[in-house]
Amino acid sequence: MKNNVLALFFLSFTSLVFAQNKEVLFTINDNPYYTDEFVRVYKKNLDLVKDDSQKDLDKYLELFLGYKLKVEKANKLGLQNDTKYQNELKSYRNQLAKSYLNDSQVTNALIEEAYERMKYEVKASHILVMVEEGALPADTLKAYNKMLDIIKRIESGEAFDALAAKFSEDPSAKENKGDLGYFSAFRMVYPFENAAYKTAVGSVSKPFRTRFGYHILKVADKRMNRGEVYVAHIMIMKPATPDAELQEKAKQTINDIYKKLQQGESFESLAGQFSEDKSTASKGGALQRFGSGQLTSQEFEDVAFGLKEKGELSQPFQSQFGWHIVKLIDRFPLQPLEELKVDIENKIKRDDRSLLITNSLAKKLRAKYVIKTDAKLLVKTKKAVTNAFYEQNWVIPSSNEFQAALVTIENNKKLTALDFLEFVSSQQKSNAKTRPIQNLTNELFEKWLDEQVITYHNDNLENEFPEFRFVMDEYRDGLLLFDLMEKEIWNKAKNDTIGLEKFRLDNIKNYQWKERMDVDIFSSTDEKVIKKAQSYLKKGKSIDFIKQKLNVNDKINVIVKSGLFENDYDVLPEFAITKTGVTKIVAKGNYFFVTNVKEIKPAQPKLLNETKGKLVSDYQQFLENNWVDELRKEFNIKINTTVFEKTKKQLQ
Structure with missing residues (x-):
């Protein structure tokens, strides 16, 4: 449900349209809302709306204003301070930011390199x-x-x-x-x-x-690349002692099992009875699918990959673990790059080569931003790190000079010498071995600075990339709106039984049953069969009796649908029913029908439990419509009509 609500407010980046200039379109309690957002959202959603009235700019302004009123209400109630909301927003931002914290050129090159090697x-x-x-x-x-x-x-x-x-x-x-x-x-x-x-x-x-x-x-x-195979095996383990008699007994056992397989006995059953690989015996001998180099037995791999047809069996063979018979269940060739791309990228992120991406991004960001370092303070700071680091008992020395700015990024992000020393302290458990200590502190400073530059970049994505800011603003408002609607409308509509019943009575004409009939509808493709059914019905025979008489020799000649249906249901209008009893026979399509009408109920209002789904939906809409009117009274709204008219002309 949340996804559906949020989807109304944001799409892919490529659909965003930006206005060059912005003016205040309206204010809500003196909070300004600008023309650029209105134009962008209108254009973005223009092709989505099915109701032409929503394309009307005057009506769209009303929708947009209503949306912003709800967001203002959510903020007024403090919903933005809810921990669950903040965590969900943070999670979404982290996901959205990934593409901005990645050197796509290096990543794509590594993906292509890895796939070529995987061949x-x-x-x-x-x-x-x-x-x-x-x-x-x-x-x-x-x-x-x-x-x-x-x-x-x-x-x-x-x-x-x-x-x-x-x-x-x-x-x-x-x-x-x-x-x-x-x-x-x-x-x-x-x-x-x-x-x-x-x-x-x-x-x-x-x-x-x-x-x-x-x-x-x-x-x-x-x-x-041979891809992967999915096989099952039966194993007789190698005797624990180098006894020739026991060796021969193991070999004889596997040969006897092989003969049983050739006689048509079930592989899975024999694996369960005789396989000494206890981890797979209960599963019919099935192993996890594997590729080359993933098993410790080269002999086993070669035999498994040598099987070509599903269900094919190997002859008994010996590995360092014992004797085996292998059955091929399935083969999996290397998939196309398009299908493996996401998996390869995830592997790269867990692999040493991920450092190539991070280092490349950090290098580009260092060139992009103005970074100033206090050289004298850096020398003093590095000297504060001693060989005690290697024993993991180095302690940051107490000195006020380390409170000074060591690095400044873009004249607005200041990082102190203490920040760096705290990072050094956190690295003691990493078991770093670089020596002497001067070399280690040089490495750590470069690593720390890379991390800080990337963090700065991440923290400033909204300022550097308008499309990122727009999507985050929309998602932020969308989440707030969902929580607000759930609190003020959806839960109330579901749980307010008195309000629901009053709404039903006030709008009773919308919740009416048509004339309904309690009927048994018999159908058959054979007119003779349906005539027999009609005859039995007129004699008062039961449904079970009729089905027993007409459905013979495992052939279903007649089927029955029973229930209370409105008079326009399915084939009922064809009978022109005015009274209870057995009807005439009618034909429709390839079927013949006869109906036994047991009761006719007149048109009447639906009870609450008979229309609750539609009633709750309608009540929600009613509450929301009235709620927006209430919000208009609660907040002070000022629309700049001159600016709106100018915006309309630009859009038209």
């Missing part, structure tokens, strides 16, 4: 030399030189996988020799993904840095 899967191995993000230069250089030594050994002909097993500091390398299998976009950290997709098949990358340390990788293969 392919890369198989790669890597070697990792670990080094912390904020390591000292000496430690960073040591790790880098270690990686250079490994590269020299590769260039001299040593096998990549052997070196990975020997030197890589990835804990899994000893077992998998650095092999990561196939993966696609968003499966690895962004710098790693970049290196994987930019390195040719068979080649080794240059050293690159992630938050884990230095890597090199070797690309073994690149193939088209």
